[in-house]
Amino acid sequence: MPKPLITRQNATLSGSRRATNSTTTTGGRLKSGRRSENYLRAVRALDASGSLSAVEIDEFVDGVRREFADKYHTIPFGIVAECFLGEPFEVHTLALDGSIIEHYRRGQALPAALERARALAVSPAYLAIEVYPDRLVCVRADGSVVLLEGES
Numbered sequence: 001m002p003k004p005l006i007t008r009q010n011a012t013l014s015g016s017r018r019a020t021n022s023t024t025t026t027g028g029r030l031k032s033g034r035r036s037e038n039y040l041r042a043v044r045a046l047d048a049s050g051s052l053s054a055v056e057i058d059e060f061v062d063g064v065r066r067e068f069a070d071k072y073h074t075i076p077f078g079i080v081a082e083c084f085l086g087e088p089f090e091v092h093t094l095a096l097d098g099s100i101i102e103h104y105r106r107g108q109a110l111p112a113a114l115e116r117a118r119a120l121a122v123s124p125a126y127l128a129i130e131v132y133p134d135r136l137v138c139v140r141a142d143g144s145v146v147l148l149e150g151e152s
Contacts, residue, residue: 033071034143035143036067040139040143043139064079077095077096079129080128090104116136135148
């Protein structure tokens with residue numbers, strides 16, 4: 001019988017995270033399919049949050065909750081993305097539990113659960129990083145995703 005090229009031990013030793021498409025600890029299945037155009041458009045608009053009304057933000061959050069609950073059976077507790085408001089801002093966050101958009105300065109600490117997404121969020125490879133209790137989902141500009149499982 002052929003020997004597997006990658007074992008769980010190799011994957012753990014090679015880095016603190018690994019790409020995956022498995023079931024979350026909450027029981028939902030995170031699919032690796034593309035995110036919707038509505039979702040991508042809304043994430044791009046988060047930098048303009050100063051000009052978005054409370055109703056528009058609530059509509060976005062409700063839309064994300066519906067899309068994720070229907071398609072993926074789980075909801076991220078936050079989204080982190082690069083901020084394009086200029087210096088001194090680096091990233092912004094959207095906390096889906098409270099519809100809060102906040103812009104963070106370079107070096108300013110994010111809430112503990114979201115900080116692990118910061119380095120990926122400023123990468124030009126990703127539009128946004130969805131933060132779940134057990135993983136990060138990196139969303140590319142074209143809507144495709146990369147799943148990164150955290151160590152448990």
